Amino acid sequence: MSTKKPSARKSQLAGTDTLDRGNSNSKLESLEPFRSDATEQALRTNQGVKIADNQNSLKAGARGPSLLEDFIMREKITHFDHERIPERIVHARGVGAHGYFQSYGNHSALTKAGFLSDPTKQTPVFVRFSTVQGPRGSGDTVRDVRGFAVKFFTDEGNFDLVGNNMPVFFIQDAIKFPDFVHAVKPEPHNEIPTGGSAHDTFWDFVSLQPESAHMVIWAMSDRAIPKSLRSMQGFGVHTFRLINAEGQSSFVKFHWRPTVGTCSLVWDEAQKLAGKDTDFHRRDLWESIEGGDYPEWEFGVQIIAEEDEHSFDFDILDPTKLIPEELVPITPLGKMVLNRNPDNYFAETEQVAFCPGHIVPGIDFSNDPLLQGRLFSYTDTQISRLGGPNFHELPINRPVAPFHNGQRDAMHRTTIDKGRASYEPNSIDGGWPKETPAAAQDGGFESYNERIDAHKIRQRSESFSDHFSQARLFFKSMSKHEQEHIIAAYSFELGKVERLWIRERQVNEILANIDLELAGRVAQNLGLPAPKAPTVAERKTSLARSPALSQVNLLPGGIKTRKVAILAANGVDGAAISAFQKALNAEGAHAKLLGPTSAPVTTADGKQLPVDASMEGLPSVAFDAVFVPGGAASIKALSSDGVALHYLLEAYKHLKAIALHGDAGQLLDVLRLEADAGLIVGKDAQLFKALFAAMAEHRVWDREAKAKAVPA
Numbered sequence: 001m002s003t004k005k006p007s008a009r010k011s012q013l014a015g016t017d018t019l020d021r022g023n024s025n026s027k028l029e030s031l032e033p034f035r036s037d038a039t040e041q042a043l044r045t046n047q048g049v050k051i052a053d054n055q056n057s058l059k060a061g062a063r064g065p066s067l068l069e070d071f072i073m074r075e076k077i078t079h080f081d082h083e084r085i086p087e088r089i090v091h092a093r094g095v096g097a098h099g100y101f102q103s104y105g106n107h108s109a110l111t112k113a114g115f116l117s118d119p120t121k122q123t124p125v126f127v128r129f130s131t132v133q134g135p136r137g138s139g140d141t142v143r144d145v146r147g148f149a150v151k152f153f154t155d156e157g158n159f160d161l162v163g164n165n166m167p168v169f170f171i172q173d174a175i176k177f178p179d180f181v182h183a184v185k186p187e188p189h190n191e192i193p194t195g196g197s198a199h200d201t202f203w204d205f206v207s208l209q210p211e212s213a214h215m216v217i218w219a220m221s222d223r224a225i226p227k228s229l230r231s232m233q234g235f236g237v238h239t240f241r242l243i244n245a246e247g248q249s250s251f252v253k254f255h256w257r258p259t260v261g262t263c264s265l266v267w268d269e270a271q272k273l274a275g276k277d278t279d280f281h282r283r284d285l286w287e288s289i290e291g292g293d294y295p296e297w298e299f300g301v302q303i304i305a306e307e308d309e310h311s312f313d314f315d316i317l318d319p320t321k322l323i324p325e326e327l328v329p330i331t332p333l334g335k336m337v338l339n340r341n342p343d344n345y346f347a348e349t350e351q352v353a354f355c356p357g358h359i360v361p362g363i364d365f366s367n368d369p370l371l372q373g374r375l376f377s378y379t380d381t382q383i384s385r386l387g388g389p390n391f392h393e394l395p396i397n398r399p400v401a402p403f404h405n406g407q408r409d410a411m412h413r414t415t416i417d418k419g420r421a422s423y424e425p426n427s428i429d430g431g432w433p434k435e436t437p438a439a440a441q442d443g444g445f446e447s448y449n450e451r452i453d454a455h456k457i458r459q460r461s462e463s464f465s466d467h468f469s470q471a472r473l474f475f476k477s478m479s480k481h482e483q484e485h486i487i488a489a490y491s492f493e494l495g496k497v498e499r500l501w502i503r504e505r506q507v508n509e510i511l512a513n514i515d516l517e518l519a520g521r522v523a524q525n526l527g528l529p530a531p532k533a534p535t536v537a538e539r540k541t542s543l544a545r546s547p548a549l550s551q552v553n554l555l556p557g558g559i560k561t562r563k564v565a566i567l568a569a570n571g572v573d574g575a576a577i578s579a580f581q582k583a584l585n586a587e588g589a590h591a592k593l594l595g596p597t598s599a600p601v602t603t604a605d606g607k608q609l610p611v612d613a614s615m616e617g618l619p620s621v622a623f624d625a626v627f628v629p630g631g632a633a634s635i636k637a638l639s640s641d642g643v644a645l646h647y648l649l650e651a652y653k654h655l656k657a658i659a660l661h662g663d664a665g666q667l668l669d670v671l672r673l674e675a676d677a678g679l680i681v682g683k684d685a686q687l688f689k690a691l692f693a694a695m696a697e698h699r700v701w702d703r704e705a706k707a708k709a710v711p712a
């Protein structure tokens, strides 16, 4: 281990140019004392004793019993026996990455938070994305909410923005969180289903808890099956406060918007991926960072002046409501770039501990009752998950800001505190460490001076009582295909619910109050009578549609970082492959060459081309589009290869762009498919251009109805 100071993390975590691109960030390791590099090091015990034999335990004779005195074996096995820690109670499956945040300018009129005031400064961040329901080993592509938790290592302390990829939540008050989680988790008697909400207890709870209606429709939408983690929007969900140096507060909603746009998988693809590549999302994130396609988000806020707190037709403290961007646009504040994969999953991604209560001067909470409860829950959970109250000392959680206080001892304390006085005030250690008045330069944290004059009471505010208007706004704001997907998702999930009365209650008492057409279509799919009227009177709201909610409006226009499969067999037109790869790379996208097996393919002019994988090894669900180069022999071989034909049918069914080059056009007849806006036959530059244009649309939505008949 190196002995240099941890402050090096500040510059190194953020830097893009000083890091090795490979798996060993050797420069980084030498600068951060907590990164251990075993290169050229002897194998030793935890006590530093060199080990001569790591193959055989100590025995009484070569065939005799093992001896208790074998401290080397006992230490090794004892440590192994305790390798697992409790997984997170929710958000157990996750993946993390390092990066930096950079402010676009000086936002000190809005907040005194230092990391938002200096555009030249890069603040290190660690981000962990997660699913909510499934255990640590569950699939990445299940229908679920995704966690989007960001730890900013600012000079003024750590700020954790612990959000999701959806802007609202299932419940309004934290006291309901254990109920909600128990309902959505696998059922207690058989621990089924893993990773999903299509079961009785979830729908029982949400159909009895109308405040969940808005979040549930988000969970039934395409947002719950994101294409990748790097294409997800992120939301702080709650209303927070930003406070400037004059003590002026503004309410804000935090937003992350990915520069690659926001898009989703299609349901059949998501289900297949859960089996074919359980790690689909984490692999994509890892490979993008390794390949230099650094995921990037714009950080922004919706700002609501203190005096406008009550000027909406919902309560801004209610976490089941979003503020439509059409009413309050997002003000961009900065960007976040993820540019480094962790060295060690456990030490970094598993041990990172987020808490919405970790804030810095210039940021403060609102009275959202869900947020208020969260402020307690996260630190509490880390105490059992990470084995005590010293989890802030773990390398991944340590602030870059120094921390000194009278807190002492406890399990796993690693700091060796010097001095005699672990109390304040003291006169023995010169009074140190001392308070910093809030008014001083770089002042101490001071809570917003909000006046509260109230009765102590257990009550839900009347202003939280409209549960359906924003669920309706969401449904109405979707494009036709997005609406169809929502109907299909409710139908699929409720179709798995065994108790008829739960299906009926969800349709009649929840969906009918969102939208009668939605309720009617789902009822039809479940064989239930269509509800004739809502049970709750519709409220008048200021907005009928919010285009910003539809993913159709969230595409960037290009195909940067997209992935294309090239299908080839012996006799393939090698020149077409090179020309395609060149054109694709110019767009910032990537291709992989796939053959019938992992063996190289021979081109029509006799060259050997190594392939990246076999078609079975990297199935169509792993790609955004498919390119089939010509070459008579190659096309003849692919035409009678069931795996290749299935590949194309499956890509077609998942509404992907497919380009058939030259001779490959014959495959249309073989597959009995008709060309369309994304199934294109042609040659060279013209074909590539058409393919890229179709890919930029993400899917060929017009094909969706027709593709239903395709058996893939």
Ligand code: HDD
Binding pocket: 088, 089, 090, 091, 094, 128, 129, 130, 146, 147, 148, 149, 162, 163, 164, 168, 169, 173, 174, 175, 177, 236, 237, 238, 319, 352, 353, 354, 370, 373, 374, 377, 378, 379, 381, 382
């Ligand atoms: Fe939570 C983890 C997000 C409500 C209690 N939550 C957790 C994580 C995310 C969120 C992203 C994973 C962090 C990581 O990667 O380690 N949670 C949310 C959002 C919520 C929300 C956006 C509503 C707006 N959560 C919520 C409530 C409670 C909790 C109301 C409890 C009262 N959440 C937890 C937890 C977890 C957690 C049990 C499990 C592991 C952890 O905290 O560190 O304390």
